[in-house]
Amino acid sequence: MNLHGFVTEFWPSTVDGLVLGSIYALFALGYTMVYGVLKLINFAHSEVFMVGTMAMLGVLNLLDIHRLPGGVELMGALLLCALAAMVASGATALMLELIAYRPLRRRGSSRLAALISAIGMSFALQQIFALFVVGKPGHPRTDPVPFPTLMGHAVMFRLGVAQVTSDDVLVVVTALAMMVALDRLVSTTKLGRGIRAVAQDPETATLMGVNLDRVIMYTFLIGGVMAGVAATLFGVHYAYTQATVGQLPGIKAFTAAVLGGIGNLRGALLGGLTIGLLEFYGSSIFGTQWENPVVFAVLVVVLLFRPTGILGESLTRARV
């Protein structure tokens, strides 16, 4: 116990926690939307994120950036990275649905089979990327591959003793903007109405003329695109990737989804930010080795009192 540490590191912890939490929140959307619609935990979603970071690596290598670009150049490079990551992650999520889940659904298999299929796809993708994409002879194939640092850590303003850098601001603002856009999409568009209808009652929705397969495809696509944005922000902030890069953040993002209320979009945001902050506050009090135990202890306590998460489970009930 080190409450003194908590006090002296409060502001840096808050800034770091919000940045990491924003990435978790975007990442968690894929888990939560797929669960809302299919009641399936897409464990391969961590690899959707990983593929996004790999696409970003590809673009950076292609552009051959070695120095820090500024202004327009930087904006262009970032947009290009984001675009590539979104396309790659979206495509991976779609591929998962088409290869690993739809055939099982067609044959009327249990949800458990789809879950195992998800875990299998996760391992397969990880190992494929480790072997053929980033593996280096003489080093473990899952070793990290660093990115060129796109944004220098220019201090924009101070919050207490904490320095808030330009990449911190970019991560939080982009994540919030994407969340708001998605929230609007689900609550106002025809596609959003379809998603909500399927989440509420798939059979009735089909009878009402909703194309079930198409809605499911779009759900995977949207979750994948959001993971692509999360991957880009991760790449900008941490500047590396590896075949197993999605594993740990994936577990945290999934936890965020459960904590906020799985199937609930606003729950993902709340859960992501809560977990990001908890990690840093927990580390400052108990030491960094307690970061994960603190997060999961809080999860257990919350679920004891609110079994469906902080904001409740349903996509519709929370009027998303």
Added chain:
Amino acid sequence: MSQYNATNPAVKATVVDFDSQGDPSQANNGANTLISDKVVAVIGPAFSGESAAADPIFEQAGIPNITPSATNVKLAQHGYKFFHRALADDSFQGVGDADYLVNTLHASTVAVIDDNSTYGAGLAQNVIPQVTKEGGTVAVTDHVDPNGADYGSTVNKVVASKAAAVFYGGYYDAAGRLVKQLRAAGYTGLFMSGDGSEDAMFVTDAGGAPAEGAYLSCACADETQNPAAKSFVSAYQAMWSEPPAIYSAEAYDATNFVLAAIKSGATTATAINNYLATSSWQGITKTLKFLPDGNVAGGTIYVYKVEGGKLVQIGTTS
């Protein structure tokens, strides 16, 4: 191996390769696979965690194993007869590192961070008491997750403690991320790490500039500077088109020691083990002579510094 087979056609040796990916559970598997393949000697495992998992299996099967790189102290404390280590261990290295930080670099306050691995935590535990003994202060200790991306909380602790130096016990990938995030947060103190980080990838993972000026220690010398290793260095370069990685030369010596045993007529696991216990081998890194606990006799800790993005050997800890 190919050098040996080219010179001695009487008994051909073959290599059975298993990549344990640094994972103790994989190493466990690998050990059993190798035993069922009837290997007579093992060069490896490479890391301390996987050695701790695989060594008992080799011991039970009676297969001599020489690790060219696992430096955890406890590995030699089980009374194993078949375990050997081709370099000095972490008690040697940790003490040397602490001496170097406090006495040579004059860092009076040190933050000691490790990755909670068998190797990293073991090394850190040898550094901490020695820093105090030499008159320095351990300002803060912390443990990071080697698979984690964000070391912000550790960075915040180090910055708040105003430590003059950071010592990290762990491997190069996490060390690179840690030093990168320390420098990004404006930390200007010294950074030192052990042999787990003594790899060109440390500089790459740190993103170049943040690694500049970092100190790395190793029970291994820079073989490209060693005249005795000249033919090995060029052979390695020709085969893999890159300069020898860390512990390649130690692995080369260990392999040659085993091959010398085979050449002397020892073709069974037990005979090879007897040969290793009683003979010595004039290798390119040092003379390999194993003590009864499997540790090598003698040993020097070399210090490297990152200068212009390269790891440059600048001296020894003593």
